Amino acid sequence: MRDAQGVPTLVGRSRDDLAWALGYLHAQERFFQMDGQRRLAAGQVAELAGAAALSLDREVRMHRFRSRAAAVLAAMTHDERRVLDAYVAGVNRGLGDLRAAPFEYTVLRSTPAPWTAVDTVLTVYAMYLDLQEQDGATERRRGRAKEALGQPLATFLFPEGTSWDASLDGSELSALAMPDRHAANRADAPIRADGEWAVETASFGSNNWAVGGTLSSRGAAIVANDMHLGLRVPNIWYRARLVLDDKNPGRTLTITGVTLPGAPNIVAGSNGKIAWGFTNSFVDTSDVVILEPAEDPNLYQTPTGPQPLIRVEERLCSGEGACEILPVEESLWGPIIGTNHQGRKLAYRWIAHDPAAVNLRGMLELERAETANAALEIGHRLGIPHQNLVVGDAQGNIGWTVTSVLPRRFGFDGREPMSWADGTKGWSGYLAPQEVPVIYNPEHHRIWTANNRVVGGEALARLGIGAYAHGSRARQIRDSLFAKDRFDEHDMLMIQLDDRGVLLERWQALMLHRLRVGAGNPQYASLVPEVENWGGRAVPDSVGYRLVRTFRTELIRAVYGAYSAPMRAGEAAGSDQRSSQPVAPKQADEPVWRLLTERPAHLVPLAYRDWDALVDAAIAKTLAAIAAQAGGRLEAFTWGAANRAEIRHPLTRVVPGLSFFLDPPNEPQPGDLYQPRVAAPSSGASERFVVAPGREATGIFHMPTSQSGHPLSPYYNVGHEDWVRGRATPFLPGAPKWRLVFQPP
Structure with missing residues (x-):
């Protein structure tokens, strides 16, 4: 049964029935997107999209995920494989029942290939590549x-956390030590040209949190989740409600949430007993291994003596028919991903390459979990990219853990590339489930994550130092949760929609001070009113917010553009260009703030007279942005002009004329990357939900674009406007409008 927005309620007599029917719907609504996911993970996009995608295929094909999928399938239990096979059969029946292939294939002059069990494994691998x-x-x-x-300087400029961290266990990292005159190996090269200044990296990430029953107006825990990803038409998720009408006592199941087309399970949602959501954990699940050459150039050193690299030839083809052979080298520890600046080969030890990286069993168990404690235990068996699992149950319990298997390192901490040749460093299997940190029913009855560092001390050492997000989002969520002692679903939605620019407040004060000092400059004077009355929120009509945001960005670019010069100097041909790009880390805000407030004279970049000159240069860059991006009209330099929702169908990027038929309006949107309401031109909340298990009727749900991938569907892009405006809409599907019945043969 489908409601007016195309959200289905599937009723079946077995989990296999539900998998078959879900596969049927996925194929009918989303097959082209499913095809794209499997091709992305397999490194076969160019076969459909043409030669322009060959560079992407080369990067991915070295991981040989299509070949690795065979080991995943071989490790599946009978029950897993039965559900998977039912899903595959449903997909192919749904594809075959279409009157015509999805319209994208007509545009690309191609035909869809049937779905296979390997393709579902590839769908999960595609998420590893994304996350x-x-x-x-x-x-x-x-x-x-x-x-x-x-x-000293590297530790200062590339910190593992900042004073903004908002860990669940209250842990804090040591404050950054300012490099002294002797330790500072500062850049002796001028800042590079404008187009090559350092770019600050950011985590698009996700938010999730929960409050226990003692803080909930529903008695049950309340869970909020908004998973931030790249946005496209149609959306990555597909909503569904699954009802297992099993006549055996204790075998019924009703579960509502989002599914990933290509896979047969609910990813996040509520089953009436528990509700759960995910954020990307950014724990350390991989290591770069420096290969030590042996006397024979075809060998490399291992703990058991010299070994040859295994060479595999991968055939890459484009839609135009041209093919090439891509040689892939495999070591004991993983594929060769490049060389470092010294010309040594680098292997990649990544959990995604292991059979344990993917399974269906864990998610199928999670669908049936009845308590938060049981869900946390299941979380360690999930075969998905490593997530912060936040769960709450109908009894009011809440908890957090990191999902999936985690490496057990010995001899090193995983922070930087190392040689494993002498056997003193490496992995010895995976952590036991009891070694993975768990937080259950904290005394304050609140749990929150936002891609940040969640724990410290020995727990952090076990999880590893990955690419954690800046702590500002987590801190803002935490502070909002502690601002009240009673919550309902609407309160949670307001936190999801929080667009206050708390991170920028100190930068606004710095900019305003410098503008007032130079008020004799007419250009400075023109900015003062907007910066002074900036409003402190990332709303579309705010000029002041965009001015402060641009100013901060230019300061970070200036500092890291200067100090990364030695990292880029003397690079050998074919060396590790990725590590030497002028990129500022996710935690760059804190080092730059420290430099500009403590003003160490020995660390001023050589291109500037003093720190005031660097601040003036950032203001000049901001003025140049007004000239270039708003035609010199300050009133047009609004945050909404820069932060428009450019959510597009993949085809409209190559055939722009199709945008009128396929893409939603390109609207200004509130929010930014450093606050709960994450929003960027082509990324943001791929869904939002708030739900108390057992009280789903009062839950809230948003999703951009819509269920269908076909522009002639009666519900194409229906519901998108609610996501744009942040209007509270029901978590459960509405009244049935269409009904489809499948009879067994």
Whole structure:
């Protein structure tokens, strides 16, 4: 039964029935998107999209996920495989029952290939590619910074956290030590040209939190989740409600939430007993291994002596028919992903390459969990990219843990590339479930995560230092949760929609001070009213917010553009270009603030007279942005002009004329990357929900675009406007409008 927005309620007599029917609907509504996911993970996008996608395929194909999927399938239990096979059969029946192939294939002059069990495994691998690094870029950059800048300056510029951290256990990292005159190995090269200034990286990430029953107006726990991803038409998720009408006592199941087309299970939602959501954990699930050459150039050193690299030839083809052979080298520890600045080969040890990385069993168990405690225990068996699992149950209990298997390192901490040749460093299997941190029913009855560092001390050492997000989002959520002692679903939605620019408040004060000092400059004077009355929120009509945001960005670019110069110097041909790019880390805000407030004279970049000159240069860059991006009209330099929701169908990027038929309006939107309401032109909340298990009728749900991928569907882009406006809409599907019945043969 489908409601007016196309959200289905599926009723079946077995879990296999539900998997079959869900597969049927996925194929009818989303097959082209499913095809894209499997091709992305397999490194076969160019076969459909053409030669322009070959570079993407080359990067992915070295991981050989299609070949690795066979081991995943071989490890599946009978029950897993039965559900998967039912889903595959449903997909292919749904595809076959279409009157015509999805319209995208007509545009691309192609035909869809049937779905297979391997393709569902590839769908999960595609999420690994989206949520984790496939090349160890963070680790490689840390190592290069230490070599080029020296340990004190590298530690200061590339911190593991900041004073903004809002961990669940209250832990704090040591304050950054300002490098002294002797330790600072500062850049002796001028800042690069404008287009090559350092770009600050940011976590698009996700938010989730929960309050226990003692704080809930419903008695049950309340769980809020908004998973932030790249946005497209149609959306990555597909809503569904599954009802298992099993006649055996204790076997019934009713579960509502979001599914991932290509897979047969609910990803996040509520089953009436528990509700759960995910955020990307950014724990350390991979390591870059420096290979030590042996006397024979075809060998590398291992703990058991020299070994040859295994060479595999992968055939890459484009839609135009041209093919090439891509040689892939495999080591004992994983594929070769490049070389470092010394010309040594780098292997990649990544959990995504292991059979344990993917399974269906865990998610099928999670669907049936009845308590938060049981869900946390299941979380350690999930075969998905590593997530912060936040769960609450109908009795009011709440908890957090990190999902999936985690590496057990020995001899090193995983922060930077290392040689494993002598056997003193490496992995010895995975952590036991009881070694993975769990927080259950904290005394304050609140749990929150936002891609940040969640724990410290020994627990953090076990999880590893990954590419954690800046703590500002988590801190803002935490503070909002402690601002009240009673919550309902609407209160939670208001936190999801919080667009206050708390992180920028100190930068606004700095900019305003400098503008007032230079008020004799007419250009400075023109900015003062807007910066002074900036409003402190990332709302579309705010000029002041965009001015402060631009100013802060330019300051970070200036500092890291200067100090990363030694990291870029002397690079050999074919070396590790990724680690030497002028990129500022996610935690860059704190080091730059410290430099500009403590003003160490020995660390002023050589291109500037003093720190005031650097601040003036950032203001000049801001004025240049007004000229270039708003035609010099200050009133047009609004946050909404920069932060428009550019949610597009993949085809409209190559055939712009289709945008009128396929894409939702390109509207200004509130929010930013550093606050709960995460919003950027092509990324943001891929869904929002708030729900108390057992009280789903009062839950709230938002999703951009819509259920269908076809523009002639009666519910194409229906519901998108509620997501744009932040209007509270029901978590449960509405009244049935269409009904489809399948009879067994």
